[in-house]
Amino acid sequence: MMDWPADKVERKSVSALVNADQTALDFWEFICASVELHGNAYAEVIRAGNGRVIALGVPINPELMAVRRRDDGALEYEWVDQGVRHILGQDRVLHIRGFGGNPLGGLSTLSAGRQSFGLAQAIERASGDTFRNGVRPSGLLKTADTLTIDQRRLAEELLQEKFAGAINAGRPMLLDRGMDWVQLSISPEDAQMLQSRAFLVEEVCRFFGVPPFMVGHTEKTTSWGTGLEQQTLGFQKFTLRRRLKRIEQALEKQLLSVADRLAGITIEFNLEGLLRGDSAARASFYQQMLTNGVMTINEVRRLENLPPVEGGDVPRMQMQNVPITQAGVELPVTPAPGGGN
Structure with a gap:
């Protein structure tokens, strides 16, 4: 939302179209993802002949961008898109930086938490391999006598027919020939791995500043009532507001002219939605x-x-x-x- 002087218009909202190809939602979704995943977001600034901003171009892939400082101190942006080379000055490129404060580029959340994210991926792969390739029976039939092939096949078919599945849980089992049923449980190592997976969900949320319930992780917290409401307010105050403030200040610094600032024009996101x-x-x-x-x-x-x-x-x-x-x-x-x- 853009605030204008009261003697002109009390308040104006930015159009739902940022450029000819994107809505505001499409544009800002790409911008925010670029800041979080790459530490920088770029878009070409389209200006009229008098220097007035008339549109923002389609966001530029941060992986294609090279930023350098010229001899005169100004920043210069260069990228190649579909075989076309672009070189523009800082007045023609909107640059929103992640945390870090470096004029040439910010830090991404992924780079700051690469060890935790890498560990989460490793545990996810290990758990998938364990439960895909490992043998995980719920119990064993133990007997002192050696069973023939026919007796073994008959015992297996009887177990599958009468005792497999949740619908047969609790059905009594009759055993003969000195057989015993041995219940198997998950090993402490596997249980520790599952606990590590749950912990890493919270670790990833901690890096991004997102309450775990927002990603469906409600193991240690309530998902109803005032507890959920307070977590949402905390996310808005301590995470979302800081990120939006970074974007607001970048827009005001790079898109507003001196005359706009003297006229009292400011840019802010409306959080009432x-x-x-x-x-x-x-x-x-x-x-x-x-x-x-x-x-x-x-x-x-x-x-x-x-x-x-x-x-x-x-x-x-x-x-x-x-x-x-x-x-x-x-x-x-x-x-x-x-x-x-």
């Missing part, structure tokens, strides 16, 4: 904003995709805590600026 799934919280938020005069009726209706109403652009406040001597007395109405009511 995160309340869309919680009707009660959304209604309470709107009520507070309307009661305190922070938002107008039409601003609330715009967030709810409703058409504006006449007179809905004037902020309103409730009158409370009046002196007891003035209770029930109609107070004079102060004219609004500009002659409005």
